[in-house]
Amino acid sequence: GIQVEQSPPDLILQEGANSTLRCNFSDSVNNLQWFHQNPWGQLINLFYIPSGTKQNGRLSATTVATERYSLLYISSSQTTDSGVYFCAVELRRANDYKLSFGAGTTVTVRA
């Protein structure tokens, strides 16, 4: 199956710092999503981004599908950004909508 690798596995930030999370995947994809799992365990949709660049407030994401990677940028981090960030991909195959998840990046933002 498709391999999804996220880096770094852990990230500790001081409040106000910027950071970049990376997701590499091993095959062509139809869909790529970034999620934030908050301390209560809820999975929050951040971006649906099979290609291109999107921005939402202090967060932005870029997917370069031809080179099989995606980046999530967090700017001016806040303590509420803490949690686990997951990248998930849907293989480019007809009628196949399953998501495969990376292992996640655990982000801790310190005040």
Place this chain on the structure above:
Amino acid sequence: DAEITQSPRHKIIETGRQVTLACHQTWNHNNMFWYRQDLGHGLRLIHYSYGVHDTNKGEVSDGYSVSRSNTEDLPLTLESAASSQTSVYFCASSESLGNTEAFFGQGTRLTVV
């Protein structure tokens, strides 16, 4: 607002018992999925469905079953619960055409004692 809900949110059951976790979505999505999340393993796919009466096994399907009798619901049944099935279970749904963005329920924390 359309949503996806799971119940119960927490459950403790004894080894060998049967339990069913409910998942209900109001988006009229064709696709529904069950994942489990364990430390060290991320989210792994248990079962999925692409429409009414369609069910498929995921990578960790042993000991689980699903049925899809309508569009809105995909209940997950553990026939004879084992301690290895202690986990957090997430249900998700997505559309089949165009934007296939998946949305997740709040999760069910299941403990098998």
